[in-house]
Amino acid sequence: MTDAQLVARAQDGDLPAFEELVKKYQREIYGLACRMVSDPEEAKDLSQQAFMQAFIYIRTFARMPNSVPGCSGSPSTSVTTF
Numbered sequence: 001m002t003d004a005q006l007v008a009r010a011q012d013g014d015l016p017a018f019e020e021l022v023k024k025y026q027r028e029i030y031g032l033a034c035r036m037v038s039d040p041e042e043a044k045d046l047s048q049q050a051f052m053q054a055f056i057y058i059r060t061f062a063r064m065p066n067s068v069p070g071c072s073g074s075p076s077t078s079v080t081t082f
Contacts, residue, residue, distance in 0.1 A: 001017075001020070003021070003024075005017075006018075006020050006021050007021070007058065007061065010058050011058055011059050011061065018054075018055060018058065021054075022051055026047065026051070029047045029050055029051070030043055030044065030047045033046040033047050033050075
């Protein structure tokens with residue numbers, strides 16, 4: 001199942017779908033938190049808080065359309081420098 005499908009199901013109240021998202025991303029989120037705070041226990045707490053916020057607000061999450069007018073290419077190729 002794709003992330004988009006899991007999010008859609010979680011938005012409809014499917015707890016196992018949300019749990020699947022947590023399982024899929026918990027290492028990545030924890031790793032990011034570790035790099036931010038350099039304390040494993042604080043990183044664990046931050047990760048848990050992030051997932052709690054995601055759970056609380058998942059119903060308000062709006063999926064981005066596949067194609068946004070004026071936004072083509074990767075971020076590195078679509079940024080204009082002045």
